[in-house]
Amino acid sequence: MTKHWDVVIVGGGLAGYVAALFLAKANVSVLLVEKGKRVGGRARTDVIKEHYFNLGPHALYKQGKAKPILDELGVMIQGNSPKLGGLLIEGDKDHIAPFSPIGIATTTFLNWRERKEWLAFMAKLPTIRLESIDDEETFQQWLMRNTTSRKVQSLVYALARLSTYCHAPEYVSAKVVVAHLKASTGGVLYLDGGWQSMIDQLHNQAVVAGVHIRTQAQVKQIVAEKDRLFTLTLANGEAITSKKVVYTANPKELPDMLQGETLEPTFFDRLRPVTGAALDVALTTLPNPKRLFALGTDQPLYYSVHSNYAKLSKTRESVVLHVFKYSHPDELIDRDEVKAELEQFLERVQPGWRSHLITRRCLPHITVNHRLPQVGDEKELTQLETSVSGLYLAGDWASPDSVLADAAVSSGKRVALEITEKER
Ligand SMILES: Cc1cc2nc3c(=O)[nH]c(=O)nc-3n(C[C@H](O)[C@H](O)[C@H](O)COP(=O)(O)OP(=O)(O)OC[C@H]3O[C@@H](n4cnc5c(N)ncnc54)[C@H](O)[C@@H]3O)c2cc1C
Known part of the structure; x- marks a missing residue:
């Protein structure tokens, strides 16, 4: 019929x-x-052992294009914004991330000259008109024109990965990445019950x-x-x-x-798709409760405790966190290797996490976005x-x-x- x-x-x-x-x-x-x-x-969102697991880390941009449309449709968004801050991880060194006034004042990642350039960049970002960016310009070319310090550039690349999941500045459109960077200054929401x-x-x-x-x-x-x-x-x-x-x-x-x-x-x-590897983890408790967020600067790695800001457990006072590796489009993925890399990164940030494990799921090669822009x-x-x-x-x-x-x-x-x- x-x-x-x-x-x-x-x-x-x-x-x-x-x-x-x-x-x-x-x-x-x-x-x-x-x-x-x-x-x-x-x-x-999958419910695994009473914990809400999105497919990898999911954050809704408060000033992105989706939020006003979801509001218009009457979709109630419940959840909270993670605090600015956390760690930057470069090689074997940890630094306070310069994402808050106190972070900027105390970080060891930037020297005073680099700090000045970083502040100037962040102050300029909201004022950049997207129409002024050439359609043919890659994000790498745009960033080279707008910054001089390699440290500041590595920081902006890390933020660009965070807000777009794209780890290919030499290919991606500057216009699209800058649009997302601008929106990211408005903060994100982690959702109660996950994106489901x-x-x-x-x-x-x-x-x-x-x-x-x-x-x-x-x-x-x-x-x-x-x-x-x-x-x-x-x-x-x-x-x-x-x-x-x-x-x-x-x-x-x-x-x-x-x-x-x-x-x-x-x-x-x-x-070409934008892909990455996700490790979704539920723990009874965090070995180091102060460590809630970390970004790699020389490695495309991410860690964030989502349950600190959203209700992600059905019954318990437990922890849901996500670790993620942004893949380069030309990279060949070895599933076992990437899984070990994600677990090592978590061990680096939360030593001893395995003794508190409730459940985990690894998605070693997942499509985040169907088109690299x-x-x-x-x-x-x-x-x-x-x-x-x-x-x-x-x-x-x-x-x-x-x-x-x-x-x-x-x-x-x-x-x-x-x-x-x-x-x-
Ligand atoms: C690890 C990860 C992290 C992410 N983090 C974020 C984030 O922090 N912030 C953010 O904004 N976005 C994030 N995203 C991206 C976001 O989840 C997606 O962009 C969005 O959900 C895509 O929606 P869509 O409707 O375009 O595609 P999809 O959700 O893929 O929907 C397409 C649907 O089509 C169905 N389908 C496929 N083929 C057929 C067929 N032949 N017939 C019928 N049905 C078919 C599929 O089963 C699927 O349900 C993330 C994604 C991943 C994987």
Whole structure:
């Protein structure tokens, strides 16, 4: 039996749900199909031994593009902001991070000249106009033009990794990274119950708004028929027809699904994901309770205790922390090696953590963002309808000027507005 829909959305992550909700509010009939048993995509949270584990460390930017859209949809965000501060780790030395006034005054990471340059950089950052940054400039080129001290540069690279997960300054667009650095000055939120709390609210609202949601429904093929309809074939052979399709899943898989249609934007060939390795850990207690945050400066490593600011345990006064390694796109990942590296970093920050272990999970090679935002990509994303009329894009890879949840949520809203505008 076939059923007709105005719009079928492929993928039940943040982008898919936001698009579905805005479309349903405009009285468009929407079917959302998700291949997994559960919805949420990379924003889902797993409950393991009574602890809420996001897929690696997840922080919502208070001044990013997602937050106002989630507010507009009435999604209640509960959680707290981690305090500025913590440690910088360089080689075998620990330094107080210069992220707070006291940190700037006391850090041993910077000398007085470098401290002055760091302060000037941080004061200038909020005033930088993104339009003034050349579209063709990489983040590395931009940073070399704007700073002289190598110590300050290594600090800005660490902050850029933290706010974008991109560890390839020689490839990434300066405009996108600076936009995220600017947003990061407004702070982040760690969410009570993990990011699933947002997904659950989006899901419930979508059901109430009349969106039909199907899980375990993997789209295998999308055919644009001559009569301006699409036929989507699912893995079980079922066919679904719709007037329009919004594709929010892995962009690398789209060209094959379309079987020979020529697809623009043309960046599909050169797409590379942003990846990393995550170690998610629950402990009964912290060996050193004062150590809540650390960033590597010469190594792309991260550590943060999320449960200090968000409720991440069902019953207990225990600790949930995340360790992360940002991967370079040209790097070959050895899963055992990276796992050992994450555990060693945790041992460095919290010696003896293993004796307090409740549970841990290692994700040695996970896609954080489906598109490394390279220079030149932006101009291909000025509209979300592809060269196949009626086929639209959304997701963390489909935003010209952002990545991560900001890109997923903003492209979800934008695609819905583009579709309703066109229909009108
Ligand atoms: C380790 C890690 C840390 C992160 N930290 C942060 C952070 O701190 N801040 C931040 O803003 N963002 C962070 N992110 C990124 C954020 O989670 C993602 O950008 C966002 O969740 C992506 O949403 P999406 O809807 O674009 O894609 P997804 O969540 O991937 O949703 C796409 C959905 O499509 C489904 N699908 C795939 N193929 C098919 C098919 N053929 N048919 C049907 N369904 C299909 C998938 O199962 C998936 O559910 C992090 C991600 C990771 C992995």
